[in-house]
Amino acid sequence: MERVNVGIIGGGLMGKEAASAFGRWFALNDFPVAVELVAVCDLNEHVLDWYRKVPTVKLLTTNYKELLANSEIDVVYVALPHNLHKKYYIEVLESGKDLLAEKPFGIDLNAALAIEQVAKRLGRFVRCSSEIPFLPGPQRVINEVQSGMLGDIIEVKAGFLHSSDLDRQKPINWKRQNKFCGEIGVMGDLGMHVLHVPLRLGWKPNLVYAQLQKIITERPDGKGGTATCDTWNNATLNTEVEIEGNKVPMTLEMKRIAPGETNTWYIEILGTNGGVKYSTKDTKALWNFTLKNEEQYWQRTDLGFKGLVFPTITGGIFEAGFSDCFMQMLAAYFAERAGKLSGRFGCVTPNEAVASHSLFDAALKSHAGSRVQNITYN
Numbered sequence: 001m002e003r004v005n006v007g008i009i010g011g012g013l014m015g016k017e018a019a020s021a022f023g024r025w026f027a028l029n030d031f032p033v034a035v036e037l038v039a040v041c042d043l044n045e046h047v048l049d050w051y052r053k054v055p056t057v058k059l060l061t062t063n064y065k066e067l068l069a070n071s072e073i074d075v076v077y078v079a080l081p082h083n084l085h086k087k088y089y090i091e092v093l094e095s096g097k098d099l100l101a102e103k104p105f106g107i108d109l110n111a112a113l114a115i116e117q118v119a120k121r122l123g124r125f126v127r128c129s130s131e132i133p134f135l136p137g138p139q140r141v142i143n144e145v146q147s148g149m150l151g152d153i154i155e156v157k158a159g160f161l162h163s164s165d166l167d168r169q170k171p172i173n174w175k176r177q178n179k180f181c182g183e184i185g186v187m188g189d190l191g192m193h194v195l196h197v198p199l200r201l202g203w204k205p206n207l208v209y210a211q212l213q214k215i216i217t218e219r220p221d222g223k224g225g226t227a228t229c230d231t232w233n234n235a236t237l238n239t240e241v242e243i244e245g246n247k248v249p250m251t252l253e254m255k256r257i258a259p260g261e262t263n264t265w266y267i268e269i270l271g272t273n274g275g276v277k278y279s280t281k282d283t284k285a286l287w288n289f290t291l292k293n294e295e296q297y298w299q300r301t302d303l304g305f306k307g308l309v310f311p312t313i314t315g316g317i318f319e320a321g322f323s324d325c326f327m328q329m330l331a332a333y334f335a336e337r338a339g340k341l342s343g344r345f346g347c348v349t350p351n352e353a354v355a356s357h358s359l360f361d362a363a364l365k366s367h368a369g370s371r372v373q374n375i376t377y378n
């Protein structure tokens with residue numbers, strides 16, 4: 001069995017999520033690659049302390065160059081603020097290692113293009129994070145569309161909705177400041193998640209009319225004062241996409257202030273012969289629309305673990321959640337890197353990440369000029 005050693009740069013929220021998935025790698029049934037987390041870099045010593053309980057980790061460092069110089073490490077997962085993506089991703093690639101990148105894959109379109117170019121030039125294996133589509137529901141949505149059973153697609157709606165920013169007392173952090181998270185704001189935070197499935201289905205929008213909102217513009221700075229929160233909180237991208245020769249409206253929502261929503265990822269696709277929809281708000285439920293004997297039906301199917309991309313030890317009727325799809329995404333990365341994806345759903349490619357940036361860049365222009373903007377792809 002192939003063995004792969006992994007290092008993490010950025011041990012915060014997502015670094016820990018990855019470490020916890022690697023720690024239960026044995027839950028994947030008959031998986032062809034053994035993966036071990038061996039090194040973690042973070043500037044914060046307290047963050048590093050958390051990793052002391054991970055038995056496989058041999059190197060804890062505040063110096064990422066030490067991690068990159070370690071010849072035992074094959075793959076690096078980088079989970080850092082967006083302003084650092086370009087520099088760190090490129091250094092990982094130049095150190096001779098493969099990269100699992102976090103979204104949005106650079107702070108802006110130029111950064112994403114630069115990272116893609118280096119990955120191509122050096123021939124490294126690079127994929128970007130987006131885990132929710134690995135849940136059984138989104139996988140069934142993809143299958144329904146690809147089966148052709150929906151007929152001509154009439155419209156597509158997809159989104160990712162948060163609401164913790166409704167709390168005005170929530171202190172500022174790097175995700176709410178343009179200089180760290182990028183001018184694209186919430187699009188950089190949530191947009192790749194929304195676009196993974198549409199892009200994989202080949203739905204690259206040609207036009208966008210973007211509605212961007214800054215709703216809460218000041219927050220506690222955590223030190224008794226206030227700080228400016230200058231990012232876009234919410235983005236509604238009204239796009240047009242060509243599907244089988246038809247111009248189809250595709251609405252993409254990315255919202256940090258969507259009252260009532262905690263981490264709701266959804267997709268809804270309606271066609272002339274049927275429809276399909278899924279939302280993480282009702283994690284197990286897949287909804288299929290049919291028209292039969294002049295009656296219209298939305299039919300619910302409860303999905304369980306057996307619909308996941310990679311089989312695990314968990315019973316087929318049990319429901320999957322965030323940490324499960326995150327682990328599935330990591331499994332897809334390592335299976336594809338080993339040439340063993342075998343037609344299964346894979347992680348976001350650099351080209352798809354760049355395409356998402358092309359849309360976000362056009363959305364900024366659309367909003368600035370209050371006009372419909374053409375989208376060009378590199």
Ligand SMILES: NC(=O)c1ccc[n+]([C@@H]2O[C@H](COP(=O)([O-])OP(=O)(O)OC[C@H]3O[C@@H](n4cnc5c(N)ncnc54)[C@H](O)[C@@H]3O)[C@@H](O)[C@H]2O)c1
Nearest residue numbers: 010011012013014015041042043044047079080102103129
């Ligand atoms: N896939 C997802 O669902 C998901 C969810 C949240 C965040 N993210 C992405 O993951 C990335 C990280 O987000 P997060 O929520 O984990 O952030 P975080 O703030 O929780 O963690 C970032 C960590 O990086 C460390 N750090 C900062 N600068 C550093 C440097 N120069 N060298 C080493 N360590 C440094 C910080 O100390 C911190 O521990 C971002 O790209 C974000 O968009 C993805």
